[in-house]
Amino acid sequence: MASTSRGPGRPKPLAAMVTCSYHPEATLIEDHHAGDMICSECGLVVGDRVVDVGSEWRTFSNDKDTKDASRVGAAENSLLSGGDLSTMIGPSTGPASFDADGKPVYRNRRTLNSSDRALLAAFREISQMADRLNLPHMIVDRANTLFKQVQDTKSLKGRSNDAIASACMYIACRQEGVPRTFKEICAVSKISKKEIGRVFKLILKTLETNVDLITTGDFMSRFCSNLGLSNKIQRCATYIAKKGVDLDLVSGRSPISIAAAAIYMASQASNDKKDQKEIGDIAGVAEGTIRQSYKLLYPRRADLFPDDFVFAVRPENLPTN
Structure with a gap:
């Protein structure tokens, strides 16, 4: 794909430094594939091996029908043991391991342990509750941290992760100065008010933390x-x-x-x-x-x-x- 070096959005210093010796005023055409600068009048290559500083949007999978050309994943999550970046790239097995041209197909397969999978599920639940309550992201971060701390203690194994996530959301709201009632948390979760209250007390005891008393x-x-x-x-x-x-x-x-x-x-x-x-x-x-x-x-x-x-x-x- 070729383009002129003086088109909109293109930097001009490169065109000013490289010009055709026979047609100094001619517009130069940039060939991105070959990395050449070509005179539009006589076709003389006046510069080669030009580095394209644009973004590289390509996929590292051989799938031809892929729509996601991004080569990066989600932002690193420090609460996950693998940093949320543990990825294993390897060849597929079976009949689907080769494409139509007979080339091996490589697929990205993320490896998450059961603990991180539980964390991700809880984080999604907390984020959904915050969206329904129209709460800022700092509440989500605080609730996620509380859930991670509770999981590390392994003292609430008999309680469901949804109940713990709901209680963590309640505590995070109170600690950040935007308290919500148990009924409001219950309305956006799948847990009863009584169960959220029980887990709330257990978390305060487990983490040896406290929350400010709510006022009118x-x-x-x-x-x-x-x-x-x-x-x-x-x-x-x-x-x-x-x-x-x-x-x-x-x-x-x-x-x-x-x-x-x-x-x-x-x-x-x-x-x-x-x-x-x-x-x-x-x-x-x-x-x-x-x-x-x-x-x-x-x-x-x-x-x-x-x-x-x-x-x-x-x-x-x-x-x-």
């Missing part, structure tokens, strides 16, 4: 955003939840149920009211759970709202449940 503020912004509530209501709900915890009104209640109850109270005092079912569907909390937390906050409702909140419904007129 960890979920408030996401819940209010999904409910379509304004920043004013979100700030009010955050204040109500924090005040309720400070006054020890909701002791023993989970931060998620407290946040849901605070959102319900703030929305009922505004013009943008949300019922307990709407909030429960977003927060993953039963209506009864929200109602119980709300009843604990209700007696001190007048003290829970911020001073600058503009009421559409006064605290004394809020619903009792």
